[in-house]
Amino acid sequence: MGGMIGHESDLSISENYRRFAHLETAGRSPAYQELAEFVAENMTILQFLGRLAPAKRQPNLLFAAARYILEEPADPDTLTKLIDERGDDLAAIMSERRTQTNEAARCAILLPALALIPGPLALIEVGAAAGLTLLVDFYNYDYRGHVLNGLDADAPVLTCQPMGAVPVPGHVPEIGWRAGLDLNPLDPSNPTDVEWLSCLIWPGEEGRAERLSAATATARRHPVEIYRGDLLDDLAELAAKVPTGLTLVIYHTAVLAYVDEAKRCAFAALTRSLGAIWIANEAPGVVGDAAPPSPSRGFMLVRDGTELLAQSDPHGNWIEWLA
Structure with a gap:
């Protein structure tokens, strides 16, 4: 999976994950708050996300797809390893699925x-x-x-x-x-x-x-x-x-x-x-x-x-x- 994303795109995705950490998961899910903050600063994961369609870059979708493969919630280490070893599989699930939080x-x-x-x-x-x-x-x-x-x-x-x-x-x-x-x-x-x-x-x-x-x-x-x-x-x-x-x-x-x-x-x-x-x-x-x-x-x-x-x-x- 080749290609790079530009600085402006990096910033946009990074800000989105920071916002998710501070406004959505704070006080609700410490594990996902930590993970979102990690993604916001990790250039490898930001580049992975940048290769997806803009509608497929959301934190909820990334974390759910990772959990679907790992059969447990991801943490910074397991998410990094997953993208490194099975990035194509993860991208395929994110492209196929949607954030359907049917609560x-x-x-x-x-x-x-x-x-x-x-x-x-x-x-x-x-x-x-x-x-x-x-x-x-x-x-x-x-x-x-x-x-x-x-x-x-x-x-x-x-x-x-x-x-x-x-x-x-x-x-x-x-x-x-x-x-x-x-x-x-x-x-x-x-x-x-x-x-x-x-x-x-x-x-x-x-x-x-x-x-x-x-x-x-x-x-x-x-x-x-x-x-x-x-x-x-x-x-x-x-x-x-x-x-x-x-x-x-x-x-x-x-x-x-x-x-x-x-x-x-x-x-x-x-x-x-x-x-x-x-x-x-x-x-x-x-x-x-x-x-x-x-x-x-x-x-x-x-x-x-x-x-x-x-x-x-x-x-x-x-x-x-x-x-």
Whole structure:
């Protein structure tokens, strides 16, 4: 694998890994914080990343692909050795796979927003991966002692710390139809796909592996159709399948950050043309013009592109209601 990357490219990739270390993994995964800081300073690994397509250079993707090969989280030594000895294999997995962090606990963030919408609902999730966050009504919830039972008593309990006047509902919303859209759908009954999802979990984050296991078991009991397609090219065709009499809700978490501004604007216009209610759970600045009160406090939950509902933990651990 020959070739070099220029100084400007090195700097861009290096800064991205530094940002990941300081803003995302700090306080959550010391092992990945150390690894990201190491990558940011390692010219060999930066050159390896520079030979990949820009969309394939993300820390989450590199660390998950390394874990997929190594069968355990990488550290600076094992990652360096892996790139030296099996760089082509690692690059192939990174080119084939995507960062599909299908964290079921994000449903605890989506639930209050969905419960405010008159039902019954028809849900379309773009970037649905294995569909774990389409099962919002099947999970059980605990908002600091406010317990809410879903439709499946054996589904995991999603624990979320509420702050502010979170409108926690008295019951899960009625959902009459649901489907997902993803460029690379995952199957919760396929051990290889479930293994990939497990590789996206960060070391040091307690409870996520157990929750993934319970959530994929729930998904196998309640299969959801995930269609292969693009969020612009194929969304209208999927929306046409929605039965009459249902309120269409199109939603996503950590998806639009991976597409350019023009595509984000086109997607916003498309959701409006479909008459859908649009719920976005994304990093600050990705959707809407509202500035978050605390820039470093996770994701922003936005309705219809303009109404800031809440700030939330990217993995569903807390929600601060702002609406």
